Amino acid sequence: MSRELVVYNSLTRQKEVFSPLQDGYVGMYVCGPTVYSDVHLGNCRTFMSFDMIYRYLMHLGYKVRYVRNITDVGHILDDGEDRMSKGARLDNLEPMEVAQKYTLGFHDMMRIFNTLSPSIEPRATGHILEQIEMVQDIIDHGYGYMKNGSVYFDTIKFAEKTGEYGKLSGRIIEELISESRDNLKNQDEKNHPSDFAIWMKASDEHIMKWNSPWSIGFPGWHLECSAMSTKYLGKQFDIHGGGNDLKFPHHENEIAQNVGACGCQPAKYWLHTNMLLMNGKKMSKSDGNTISPVELFTGDSIHVTKGYSPMVVKFFMLQSHYRSPNDLTDEALQAAEKGFKRLMDGNKTLSNLSSTVATDGPMDAKINAIMTSAYADMDDDFNTPRALAKVFELVPIINSLKEGQIALSEVSNQALDELKSFFQTIIFDIFGLMDETESNAGPLDGLMNLIIDLRQQARVNKDWPTSDKIRDSLNAINIQINDGKEGSSWGFK
């Protein structure tokens, strides 16, 4: 923790020096998925961003408790039906069966993208009691009111008394208040349009419901995060994260609930990731502008000319900043694929390099400077695209060292070792990338060596038809023969 980390705080709309509430420890809460359908690619970007942030905080030496919830109840549809039970009705399954299915699918996808598991992954349905207690706290503090068994949060009263409402999302309280005169009539039970349910009375046919002091019902859809973050991280913690589109109303209401129940701001730093776009537009199922992770991997989609591996997709996302929109296009993915391969090849080349001098190579300082600046980029609000650019500045140096444009005596073994561990740390430990081309061990490798051997004999005999036939036939099945100075090697295209 010798370096200074700066993060952009959505709450204050500026970059701030990161300083945790408790020295050496970080509590981070990230809004997780609602498990009523397959994970959306956009979700994946958010979770990969926070995975990188989690990894980087740990790299800095913090002990991090990372809490990411699973929402398996609480989201209310326009027609008042709980989202989970709607999914259940469509699939003709038990609600928890639906939740289980998509939770497992979500976990699989997170594993495929090589993200670390959170420290705690609480479920909303496992915390009904905590949510009920919080509703009671809110009522006790005068910010909740009951209507026919449901409990609503009084945003106007809260705004007037605390001045806290609308801070995060930039809503204007006066506007909310003036709205009340015009819109009062068409409100069902709410006193004001901006009020929101913290406990909903369930209709008879509603499947997911629990007993409470107010009615048999279910918790409001912002409540779980307030209750669970408080339970596992305390009334106040360091980082609260989520997608940009959750700022309002979800996060705004979450703050209202926490302040309303505990009297204090829950999180010190609010971090929001920006949206993943496709072909310049937000991904949306309704207008067909969407692609699932699996379709992206297999290439089974009109939006893509071929499949891209999970690590290529991840690399692609790391090339843009988490707070910027990221535009997914086939062309950009192709570029990422090649760039990623170049990076992996560079790393492999590096691992085989060794110098002729132990210390004080003439180029050591230059290499060290680049490595240092890459970390400085990470310290500046987790700027992965810039840090990645720095890594790419090192690649030509590595290649030149191998190819001889730069003499091996230029860089000392000491610097080389540092460089090797730098690559390991930043690419794999922090970015969370993996080399997918590794380990061709087993019979395939032996087979390929035999074939390369046979071809080499043909080449020695200047039997070009044979050697070209071997090369072209392999090429047709996506195996690339690379003829180099020191013999041939092979790899998948």
Add this chain to the structure above:
RNA sequence: GGUCGGGUGGCCGAGCGGUUAGGCAGAGGUCUGCAAAACCUUGUACAGCGGUUCAAAUCCGCUUCCGACCUCCA
């Protein structure tokens, strides 16, 4: 309509007052039996118009285009 955030080279994408961003594509070269691959080198940009400044892609104003949120959304 309201509130934010943007428009950077052929594409993606950093930078946000003076430095080469970086990746891909393009061009030139090295290697090679030929090729592919790989590697090295490299050109091209800051939506428009004003203004501030010694200096602006970077600050201010206007114009124009785009996106997000305002309803479930990562």
